[in-house]
Amino acid sequence: MGGLNALVSAGLCLFPAVVLSAAAAQDPAPVLAHATTPEGRAILLRLQFRKGLGVEGKMLPRAFLSKGVDPGGWVPFESLSPEGKRWALAALFPEDLWRQDEVRHRVRYPEVESVWTMAALFTGHGQNYDRLMAENPDLPEKLRVGDLWRIPRTLLSLDLGGAGRGPDRSQPEDELDDEARVSAYRGLLSFGEDPLGKYAAYRMRKGEALYSSVVIRYTDRVDPKGVNELADAIARRSGIEDVRGIQPGQLIKIPLKFLADPFQSEGSSGLAEEREVRAEVRRTVRVEAGPKLKGVRIVLDAGHGGVDSGARANGIWESDFVYDIAMRVRRLLEQETEAQVSSTIRYPGLGFKSREAIVTPSGSAEILTTPPFAVDGESPSAISVHLRWVLANDLFASFRKAKGEAQKTLFLSFHADSLHPSARGSMIYVPSAALVPSTFALGGAKTGHVSEARRSAWVAFTGREKLQGEARSRQFAETLLRALQKERIAVHANRPIRNVIFRNGGKWVPAVIRYSTGATKALIEVSNLTNEDDAASLREPGFRERYAVAVVNAVRAYYRK
Ligand SMILES: [Zn+2]
Known part of the structure; x- marks a missing residue:
């Protein structure tokens, strides 16, 4: 049962095919x-x-x-x-x-x-x-x-001596919170029909480009290939010969089938689901834990590791860099709060330490199950992806059993992606209530010897729990965005909070948050490695520390009424 799901979810940050050719060995002198x-x-x-x-x-x-x-x-x-x-x-x-x-x-x-x-x-x-x-x-x-x-x-x-225009794709919507921003984006669309079918019409504004301000904003595509292909298709549909010659005021026709849920037409199920979740976000009352985060149970996950170094571009790779940020978050939470913190993964040579310089990919990593599960060549990484949520859920179950408050459980997974290079900064994935299954059990004999798998390799969610899961996670994502901006860390210019991954025609929620029983869960794509500015930031230990500070500030701000 885990087979296909596992493969799909493991592919989350694997957009490297497009950019892998830029490996350091081939760099020109x-x-x-x-x-x-x-x-x-x-x-x-x-x-x-x-x-x-x-x-x-x-x-x-x-x-x-x-x-x-x-x-x-x-x-x-x-x-x-x-x-x-x-x-x-x-x-x-x-x-x-x-x-x-x-x-x-x-x-x-x-x-x-x-x-x-x-x-x-x-x-x-x-x-x-x-x-x-x-x-x-x-x-x-x-x-x-x-x-x-x-x-x-x-x-x-x-x-x-020039005007010094920054990459100001900044538009009035950038200042709004996620719900207001998405509805403002929606307000910029009008719906129409021509002999080729129904479409949403958008007029380009100053400083906007088709792939960022139309494709990345209005559809769920963010990977380089998907964005470029759709930008070409939308340009053709709009009668545009050369996407580089697009001027402000140009009318763009986006076929309805490409629109992300929040932009679907009235009466569609996608839009209805979106509105239900937004209503739930407004209804959901924050949980108070005080600045010391007393009684909060946090599980930190750093994506990839071991044989799987994750996405790769601009001379850096995902695994070690996001592990470093997770370790910095761990240290700050341990030093400054009373929250109970665990990790899903450890690099044996390094332990839970952070590093200033990261030189080569660490070859070994283990999921901290009982016994530990090595992420090595013998073990398909798909299993290790599942063992992360199995382990986290098992820790949450013990916490609840020991009279911990279920609503004070938080699961954070750290990743970095390689998206279209125009996208810069952090993006946060939350689990779409519509795509979380009612039940799921992890099959496969390979996890049989892991104690946590015997206890916690299955999940069941009621409709209410799914909705609450997305709502709380959205509240957290919103809080995190504000904390990142306060530290002057870049976040995506268009819809930095997303609830699905769309790629190669498929749509899914990453397994680690799809099956998480944490009340609040988020998968944080800290940087877009394909973007040279992002890659340069991630290489800096000072940036990774500021990132960790922002995450911890967000956790503190989140557990306040
Ligand atoms: Zn990843």
Whole structure:
């Protein structure tokens, strides 16, 4: 019975097929260029694939460095002063033309340059790459030596004398809570019909792109392939020849079958379910536990591990990085609260410690069942996925048996995904009440020797429990988003809370939260590894610590009336 379900759920963060080719081993060698400062000192510049531009620091004039930057080693481009940035770009790209209204950038090093790098260097944000492509509709995304890219002054960073527009897909809805935001998005649609069938109509606004502001927002697709394919299909349906030439005001027709539940037409079952859950969220009263989280039972799960390193892109991989965040959360909860905390997984060489530097994927991990279950080559990772909820549910059962309050149980699973690169930041999955089964029992002889499986390898949920599960989890997700934003951690610009995963035509809730008997449960995708800014953040131990602080702050804020 577990077979197919298990495989599907194990595939959750496995979008790596598209990006795996960017493995470190295949990265092209960095380009080194000699330059001379205005004072005549020789300095080396280094342009690295995906890592951007660095400048040799030791001979660099003070005026070329931002305040407080240590001039040792390679100074990243971002740490240069405006003057330093202009000098470095002119030194590396002497053929560029700096005009009053635009920069004309001539591609010199196509093996290490990319549209993303160009956007990062000239506009200050790699995420402006789609704008840059829209400004240069005749040039291919794959750079060629000599191609002349136009970077209008309006896109140049402030430091380079431009308008400094951030990747401001920001729209008025961004400030709203999830329910108000989703209904505002819905309000932007109108429904129509033409000879090709029924559709929802959307008018593009300034700063919006088809794949983010239409596909990622209005459908359940977030994986690169699914998003690109649907963007193409919707463009064709809307009579658009080239998605890069879309202007504000353009009418987009989204066939109804692609819409996520909250955007389905009146009278549809999807919309009815959405409204039922929203009503339940409003009715559900928060549980109070005080700032010390007394009487709260928390189980932390870090996705993947052992033979399964999870999603991979931009030189990092999922397992070790999310394990590190989970360990930091564990430490903070243990130090600062009275909550009872357990983990589902441990890396034997490391224990429950966090790390500053993460260099290579850890080869071994064990699910902390009795006896521990090694996530190794012998054991299909699908079983270890199921043992996580089995273990957590078993811990929750003992807690309730010992007179713990059922409503004070919390299950958090940490992951990172590799989505369409335009998506940046955290996304939180909660279990859709409609997709949680009424009963489920884990079959298979392989778990027979695990004590927890003998006691807790089955679940049963009433309709009421499913609805409450989604409602409480949504309340938590909302609280977590606010805590992340307070720590200035990026969250998805479009619908950062989702209740289904949609991929390859299938729709499901990840097994670890689908079968969790925790009153509140969430699967947190901390970062989109395909997004270069996200990958760079996750590499920083300081970011992982801030992330953990935000999670713990969210847990505290959640258990307050
Ligand atoms: Zn994952």
